[in-house]
Every structure is written in C-alpha cells, then in structure tokens.
Amino acid sequence: MTRLQMLFCALGLAGLIAAPLGQGNYIVYTMTSWLVFSISAMGLNLTLGYAGQVSLAQAGFMGVGAYVTALMTLAGVPWIAAAFVSISTSFVLGLLLGYPALRVQHHFLAFVTLAFNTLLFLVLRNEEEITGGSFGLVGMPRPNVLGLATDSNLSFYYFALVCFVVAAGVMWWILRSPWGRAFKALRENPIRAESLGLKIRRQTLLAFAIGSAFGGFAGALQTPQVQFIEPHSFALIHSLKLLLMVVVGGSGFFFGPMLGAAVVILLPEVLRFTEGYYLIIYATLVILLMVYSPGGLIGAGHKIRDRLMPRTEARRDMEKGFQL
Amino acid sequence: MTAPIPSAPVLSVRAMSKQFGGIRAVNNVSFDVHKGEILGLIGPNGSGKSTLFNCILGQLRPTSGHCEIAGRSTDGVRPADLSLMGVGRTFQQLSVFPRMTVLDNVILAGQEHEGTILTRLFGRPDAGLTDKAKQLIEFFRLTPYLQTEAGALSYGQQKLVDAAMAFMAGPQIVLLDEPAGGVNLTMLAHLKERLVTYNREHGTTFVVIEHNMEFVMSLCTRIIVLAQGEIIAEGRPEDIRANPLVIDAYLGG
Ligand SMILES: Nc1ncnc2c1ncn2[C@@H]1O[C@H](COP(=O)(O)OP(=O)(O)OP(=O)(O)O)[C@@H](O)[C@H]1O
Ligand SMILES: [Mg+2]
Numbered sequence: 001m002t003r004l005q006m007l008f009c010a011l012g013l014a015g016l017i018a019a020p021l022g023q024g025n026y027i028v029y030t031m032t033s034w035l036v037f038s039i040s041a042m043g044l045n046l047t048l049g050y051a052g053q054v055s056l057a058q059a060g061f062m063g064v065g066a067y068v069t070a071l072m073t074l075a076g077v078p079w080i081a082a083a084f085v086s087i088s089t090s091f092v093l094g095l096l097l098g099y100p101a102l103r104v105q106h107h108f109l110a111f112v113t114l115a116f117n118t119l120l121f122l123v124l125r126n127e128e129e130i131t132g133g134s135f136g137l138v139g140m141p142r143p144n145v146l147g148l149a150t151d152s153n154l155s156f157y158y159f160a161l162v163c164f165v166v167a168a169g170v171m172w173w174i175l176r177s178p179w180g181r182a183f184k185a186l187r188e189n190p191i192r193a194e195s196l197g198l199k200i201r202r203q204t205l206l207a208f209a210i211g212s213a214f215g216g217f218a219g220a221l222q223t224p225q226v227q228f229i230e231p232h233s234f235a236l237i238h239s240l241k242l243l244l245m246v247v248v249g250g251s252g253f254f255f256g257p258m259l260g261a262a263v264v265i266l267l268p269e270v271l272r273f274t275e276g277y278y279l280i281i282y283a284t285l286v287i288l289l290m291v292y293s294p295g296g297l298i299g300a301g302h303k304i305r306d307r308l309m310p311r312t313e314a315r316r317d318m319e320k321g322f323q324l
Numbered sequence: 325m326t327a328p329i330p331s332a333p334v335l336s337v338r339a340m341s342k343q344f345g346g347i348r349a350v351n352n353v354s355f356d357v358h359k360g361e362i363l364g365l366i367g368p369n370g371s372g373k374s375t376l377f378n379c380i381l382g383q384l385r386p387t388s389g390h391c392e393i394a395g396r397s398t399d400g401v402r403p404a405d406l407s408l409m410g411v412g413r414t415f416q417q418l419s420v421f422p423r424m425t426v427l428d429n430v431i432l433a434g435q436e437h438e439g440t441i442l443t444r445l446f447g448r449p450d451a452g453l454t455d456k457a458k459q460l461i462e463f464f465r466l467t468p469y470l471q472t473e474a475g476a477l478s479y480g481q482q483k484l485v486d487a488a489m490a491f492m493a494g495p496q497i498v499l500l501d502e503p504a505g506g507v508n509l510t511m512l513a514h515l516k517e518r519l520v521t522y523n524r525e526h527g528t529t530f531v532v533i534e535h536n537m538e539f540v541m542s543l544c545t546r547i548i549v550l551a552q553g554e555i556i557a558e559g560r561p562e563d564i565r566a567n568p569l570v571i572d573a574y575l576g577g
Contacts, residue, residue: 178435178444178451185421185432192419195381196489197407197436206441 043214
C-alpha cells in the first residue's frame with residue numbers, strides 16, 4: 001500500500017467511526033445493514049470479479065450463516081464460536097457445490113448455485129421443527145464483547161464495523177498474496193495462466209468457497225443485527241441483489257462491493273419520493289451504468305480519471321480474443 | 325561390464341496425428357528430442373507446427389498418437405501439470421497478462437512452482453521471487469518497464485515478456501512458438517545468446533518454431549521440416565539448407 005492509500009483508508013475509517021454519531025436509530029440501523037451486505041458483497045466480488053464465476057447463492061450462504069448462528073446462540077453458544085462455525089460451514093458447502101460444478105466449465109456454477117439457493121429456501125421453510133418455518137427464529141441475543149453489551153444500535157454498529165474491518169483486512173491479505181495474483185491472471189488469460197502451472201479449477205474453487213465463507217460471516221452478523229430471521233430474507237432475489245451490488249460498484253475492484261452495497265441499499269431511500277416509478281428509474285440507471293461502464297461506478301471513475309489525466313492506455317491494436 | 329543405458333529422450337513423440345474436420349493438420353509425426361538439444365521446427369504457414377505443439381502440451385487432444393516427457397506419458401495430463409513437470413512454453417499469439425505489471429507477469433510465471441498452496445496464501449506476497457524475476461527482466465532489457473502494465477508495451481516487448489515467463493520456473497524443456505516474431509535484430513541476437521547460454525549452463529532443451537532462417541540455422545543443433553502436417557526432412561542445419569525437398573517446399577518458395 002502506498003502512503004496515499006493508507007491515508008485514504010485512515011480517513012475512510014475515521015469517517016465510518018464518526019458517521020453514526022448523532023444520527024437517529026433508523027439511519028444507524030441502515031448503516032449497519034450496509035456493513036453487513038458489504039462483507040457479503042466483498043466475498044461475491046472474489047468469485048465474480050476475480051475468479052470470473054457467477055454465483056447465485058450468496059444470499060443462500062448468508063442464510064446458512066444466519067441460521068447456524070441463530071440456532072447456536074439460542075442454545076447458549078457464544079457468538080464468536082457460532083460465527084466461526086457459520087464461516088466454516090459456508091466454506092465447506094462452497095467446496096462441495098463448487099467441486100462438481102466447476103468441472104463443467106463456466107455457466108454451470110450459476111445453475112448449481114441457483115438450485116442450491118432455491119433448495120435452501122425450501123428447507124428453511126419446511127423444516128419447521130428446526131428452523132421455525134415461515135415464522136423464522138426470534139430472540140437471538142446480541143453478543144457481548146469483552147463484557148460490553150451491544151444492545152443499542154449504535155454499539156452494534158461499532159461491533160459490525162470491527163467485523164467489517166477484519167473482513168476487509170482478510171480480503172486485502174488474500175488479494176496481495178500470490179493467490180491474488182493468480183486470481184487476476186485467471187481473469188485475464190486463463191489459458192496462459194494454466195500453461196504456467198496454475199491449477200485453474202482448484203484456484204477457482206477456492207475463490208468461490210472463500211467468497212461463500214464471507215457470505216456465511218455476513219449472515220452470522222445479520223442474525224444479532226435483526227434478531228429475527230426468516231427464509232424470505234435469503235431467497236434468490238437477495239442473491240441477485242448482491243450480484244447487483246458487486247456489478248454496480250465495480251466487480252474486480254477492492255472497494256467496488258462496498259460502494260455498490262451503499263448504492264443498492266440507499267438508492268431506494270433516495271428515490272422514495274418518486275413512489276411507483278422507483279423501480280423503473282432504478283432499472284434505467286443500472287442499465288445506463290452498465291452500457292457506459294461495465295466496470296461499474298469505480299470503473300466509470302477510472303474512465304473519467306484516465307480522460308483527464310491519461311497515463312497508460314490499453315492498446316486497442318493488440319486486443320483480441322485469445323486463441324491457440 | 326554393461327554398456328551405459330542411453331538416457332531416455334526428454335521429449336518423445338510417437339505417430340501423432342491431429343485432424344480438424346477434413347484437414348489433417350498433423351499427420352503421423354514421430355520424433356525424439358534428447359537432453360541438451362536445440363531442435364528447430366520449420367515449415368510453411370499452415371504446415372501444422374503450432375498444432376503439433378498444442379497436441380504435445382495438452383492444449384489440444386491429438387486424434388491419435390502418443391507423447392512422453394522424460395519418460396512419462398503425457399496422455400491426459402493437463403497443461404498446469406506439464407508446467408510443473410518442467411515444461412515451459414510460449415504461444416504463437418501474444419499471451420501476457422495485459423493489466424498486470426511486467427514484474428507481476430514474470431512473478432506469476434514462477435509462483436506456482438514455489439512452496440505449496442498454503443504457503444502461497446500465508447507466505448510472502450511475491451513468493452520470494454522478486455529478485456529472480458528482476459534478473460530475468462534485466463536480461464531481456466525490460467527493466468525500465470518493471471512497473472508498467474504489460475498491455476501498454478510494444479508488440480516486440482510483450483513478446484520478450486512472454487519469453488521471460490517461459491524461463492521463470494527453470495524448466496528442463498522449453499517449447500517456443502515463433503519467439504523472434506517482431507523482435508529487433510539486436511534483441512534477436514541477445515535472445516539467441518540467452519537460449520544458447522541457458523542450454524549450456526542448465527542443459528535446458530529447446531524446441532523452437534521459427535520462420536527467421538538466419539535465427540534457426542545459427543541457433544539449432546537439429547532441424548525438423550514439416551509440410552502439410554508431415555515430416556519431410558530432418559537433419560543438421562547445413563543439410564536442411566541443401567535439401568532439395570525442403571527448398572522445394574519451403575525455402576525456395
Ligand atoms: N482449431 C482449429 N480448427 C480447425 N483447423 C485448425 C485449427 N487449428 C489449426 N487448424 C488448421 O491446421 C493447419 C495447421 O495450422 P497450424 O496453426 O498448426 O500451422 P502453423 O504451421 O503453425 O502455421 P504458421 O507458421 O502460420 O503459424 C491449418 O490448415 C489450420 O487451418
Ligand atoms: Mg503457428
């Protein structure tokens with residue numbers, strides 16, 4: 001990290017610490033949701049933006065994390081242990097789903113995860129004895145951290161912020177390791193990467209499983225946040241919403257998912273005054289963004305910066321589809 | 325006393341054929357490459373040279389035939405495992421990672437050969453390869469571009485990055501598909517020198533596809549000529565140059 005980047009991160013963090021002060025409950029709660037969804041979207045960004053695979057089960061993995069945490073904390077297990085189990089369960093499920101799916105290249109993972117998310121929804125709804133069915137689970141306690149309760153929305157916000165910083169730190173660590181380089185290489189030129197010894201399938205599978213584990217972590221955090229979980233919160237539509245966050249923010253950029261989560265969570269609030277037209281306006285904005293900038297908002301930012309201060313430019317004369 | 329057993333060829337190709345629909349791109353090709361050889365593979369455009377490479381290297385499944393590297397069959401072996409077995413290669417088309425820096429390109433080419441998958445996550449971000457990569461980059465006279473995105477370099481420079489990547493993992497055999505295309509004369513001489521040095525110091529074996537006759541004739545210890553997918557001649561450079569069949573099919577035009 002350069003000095004400048006460190007400075008920006010420090011400023012950003014200071015901003016996040018100061019932001020909820022003096023705000024009403026609802027705003028603090030919404031900001032906490034943003035933190036939770038950012039963690040999940042960060043994981044999906046690893047799958048989509050780095051390894052180039054579409055997962056339609058990120059909400060499903062959040063559901064796995066949320067239910068595991070709910071059941072365990074209701075049984076008296078401390079949150080931190082429950083979160084650990086949630087993350088591991090999502091990771092292992094990711095491996096189990098991805099292993100067969102990624103043997104059959106590309107779009108297959110999308111179908112498998114689609115099926116998984118649907119199946120999970122049915123299981124959560126029908127296994128009433130364990131999951132409470134459509135009524136869901138209520139009364140999950142908020143965790144105590146070093147003897148401090150996180151019952152108020154403000155203190156829970158700070159708790160979520162710590163989790164968010166940890167998750168971002170882990171992601172940053174992964175991306176700066178040789179794995180991160182391998183993920184980028186996979187995205188840019190998988191055939192060349194493979195000829196240099198990179199085991200594409202294994203690396204892609206790991207990206208997906210880790211991305212899913214981030215979903216599980218977000219779910220583990222969502223349980224004490226909302227203190228009421230039910231199957232609909234983890235239905236397919238929410239997986240699509242997470243996908244939208246990643247794409248709108250800028251897939252393949254570190255800060256893309258955070259920006260995307262902010263937009264997807266806040267835009268409905270901002271557009272509320274348009275009443276019935278909200279969805280139409282929303283969809284139009286997304287389509288315009290995708291047409292103008294497939295790299296999402298961050299990609300658009302880069303485009304503008306490159307136009308104002310040209311540095312390197314992609315060589316159009318040498319762009320090509322890769323062939324043998 | 326028994327006679328020493330001759331070492332197994334580094335690369336052994338047996339009756340390899342590849343058919344694309346009606347086209348026989350490679351037709352019943354067999355040859356051996358021994359340790360330390362620099363084998364040239366020449367032939368007119370479309371004679372099946374690249375296809376042969378890709379069949380050997382697991383990118384294409386041959387229609388029939390068989391291939392061994394250092395005595396191990398490569399049937400069904402994936403390109404990544406071939407790389408880990410010590411086979412380096414370049415593609416005929418440019419294949420660098422355009423949005424990664426030159427340094428990252430070259431480090432990537434070595435990192436999968438270092439440590440295990442776990443040490444690659446928890447170990448150093450450069451897998452301890454920065455110095456080695458910088459040396460290689462220096463050798464190809466690309467040091468000023470260390471931190472430049474590879475996609476912003478000229479064609480010839482990208483070709484050199486590509487070649488550097490093939491060497492990064494210290495392979496025992498390297499297959500180069502037209503390494504000299506678009507590379508200037510000084511660099512070409514330098515490239516040749518590098519190949520020869522590598523060959524001498526590490527015993528690295530080379531198979532080189534190339535249209536530049538000067539380059540091939542002065543570099544290679546042996547040459548195989550392909551035409552329409554078949555081997556039409558094989559021998560020392562001076563014999564190939566004089567072979568009427570070859571002149572007819574290729575050199576004479
Ligand atoms: N994927 C493919 N599908 C169909 N035909 C192919 C394919 N790849 C190669 N061919 C055909 O196989 C033949 C040999 O092609 P190849 O690329 O091996 O030639 P080459 O000797 O490398 O030529 P050059 O010197 O121009 O690189 C050509 O007739 C080509 O059209
Ligand atoms: Mg060719």
